[in-house]
Amino acid sequence: MARRAGSADLPLHGGRVPPWLANRMTRLGAVVTEAIVHHYGRDELLRRLAHPFWFQSFGAVMGMDWHSSGITTSVIGALKRGLGPLSGELGIHVCGGRGKHSRQTPHELVTIGDRVGFDGAVLAQASRLVAKVDSAAVQDGFDLYLHGFVVTNEGNWVVVQQGMNDESRKARRYHWLSEGLKSFVDEPHSAIDGEKQGKIVNLTDHRAEASRRAQLDLLAEIGPDGIAREFATLEGCRGKLNSEQLVLPHLVMPAHHDVRAKDVLAPRLHATLAAAADRGPADFAELLLVPGVGARTVQSLAMVAEVVHGTPYRFTDPARFSFAHGGKDRHPFPVPTRVYDQTIGVLKSAVRKAKLGNDEELAALKRLDDQARMLERRVSGPSVEQFIAEERFQSHALGGRSVFGWEPEPEEKGAGGLRN
Incomplete structure (x- = not known):
């Protein structure tokens, strides 16, 4: 297939998420979901999951590889594990998954529907249709190979599914949202991730309505065998055809694994750092007195707060959110497990108190996000390269860990103070 210059799909990565990270992703994914539902409700969570840039940023803030296809599998898996015990309280249910788990989706929907009251059979049919459209109607x-179906007690839903191309070693992720859906075959997608590769037949584009009707008419007129004969004739003269191809919208992620300056909107990174320094001492004074918690944890909290409260335009650079908790393959730096655990602890405390009517801690997190937006055009800070270098230098002290093991102590002492 021809490739557009300078673009790339979500790269396919092998391997598994190590248990020490999967467990943290499960806990962080659950508590972030609780915070979103508390502030904005269940339907807003579905809208977030249907937004490809937010979805990628969500996976990056969890410590997964910021650009790879693995984010899709790991985020759906983390949400399924983390929200399962909370489904009765939150009214949110995660079905499906990768491979054989995807085929269980209709059965899961029927079972959940019988328990909570929505029509599981209708949603099971929706699941099958969504999969069929993206496997047959969008050629x-x-x-x-992955089909995740997230549904609320009201029967509203979002589908995130992903396909792979073995030849190019790329992946494409498809997002569906039930809100405002009028037809499964006329522009139903909320968004599609991946590079526009070569010639794509998209029969769900509204401009293909005439084509869909013509195909049904042709099937009724000459039957399957006649269609096969006509297709053979067309194949013989395909070189003479020069018709316009329908293309899909897409999110482009780079092929390189390392995080580079061009992948990050530096003003937003600087604003996050400045907001953490400005609001941290004021809003988290008690927290900062706890041994092991310091400015570095508040920085991660600020990035998580943006995932909870940010608007769509804030997520155009998913790589920036990997600066919260690093990545399992050491990109941009090893996962700072001590910071990660403190982040989860603070969020869980805030959500627990909010359930009891005390919103102060959750409100403090929102103020972090508000402050970052206010400072974005007025502050400066270290370059992306400098930030990564400092994080890697202090990784050992922050419990840095990756698939390669624990980070060793640096041979030379750094000049700056430790941001823990």
Whole structure:
């Protein structure tokens, strides 16, 4: 297939998420979901999951590889594990998954529907139709291997599914949202992730309505065998055809694994650092007195707060959110497990108190996000390269860990103070 210059799909990465990270992703994913539902409700969570940039940023803030296809599998898996015990309280249910788990989606929907009251059979049919559209009606060379279906007690839902192209070693992620859905075959997608590769037949584009009708008419007129004969004739003269191809919207993620300056909107990074320094001592004075908690944890909290409260335009650079908790493959730096655990602890405390009517801690997190937006055009800070270098230098002290093991102590002492 021809490739557009300078663009790339979500790279396919092998391997598994190590248990020490999967457990943290499960806990962080659950508590972030609780915070979003507390502030904005269940339907807003579905809208977030249907937004490809937010979804990628959500995975990055969890410590997954910021640009790879693995974020899709790991985020759906983390949410399914983390929200399962909370489904009765939150009214949110995660079905499906990768491979054989995807095929269980209809059965899961029927079972949940019987328990909470929505029509599980209707949603099971929706699940099958969504999978069929993206595997048959959108002929883009990607074979589906993951199907995640998130549904609320009211029967509203979002689907995130992903296909792979073995030849190019790329992936494409598809997002569906039930809100405002009028037809499964006329522009139903909320968004599609991935590079526009070569010629794509997209029969769900509204401009293909005439084509869909013509195909049904042709099937009724000459039957399957006649269609096969006509197709053979067309194949013989395909070189003469020069018709316009329908293309899909897309999110482009780079192929390189390391985080580079061009992947990050530096003003937003600087604003996050400045907001943490400004609001941290004021809003988290008691927290900062706890041994092991310091400015570095508040920085991670500020990035998590943006995931909870940020508007769509804030997530155009998903790589920036990997600066909260690093990445399992050491990109941009090893996962600072001590910071990660403190972040989860603070969020869980804030959500627990909010359930009892005390919103002060959750409000403090929102003030972090508000402050970052206010400071964005007025502050400066270290370059992306400098920030990464400092994080890697202090990784050992922050419990840095990756798939390669624990980070060793640096041989030379650094000049700056430790941001823990």
